[in-house]
Amino acid sequence: MLPKLNRLKKKKDIERVFKNGKGFKEDFLILKIVKNNLGNSRFAFVVSQKVSKKAALRNKIRRRLSELVRLKRKKIKKGMDLIFLAVPGL
DSSP states (O other): OOOGGGBOOOHHHHHHHHHHOEEEEETTEEEEEEEOSSSSOEEEEEEOTTTOSOHHHHHHHHHHHHHHHHHHGGGSOSSEEEEEEEOTTO
8 A cells, every 4th residue: 555645635636637737548547647846756546437337346456556556656756646547448
């Protein structure tokens, strides 16, 4: 699990990333990224019902994405807000 310091929780922060963030798409994953004025990077994961109707499966995808980010967190540039969106088919 990501430390609280690295979680993007507030609605206004998430909306800012969606509105101002630059997007990248690769197969079944979309990444939205925007700079923040903090010394650390923050992450959020969005897995909609379009991916799966079952909450257990959506949570499993979210946990796996979170674990990947946790393991690679040191290599990710500091001072960024990132949102990972799962696309149906993941």
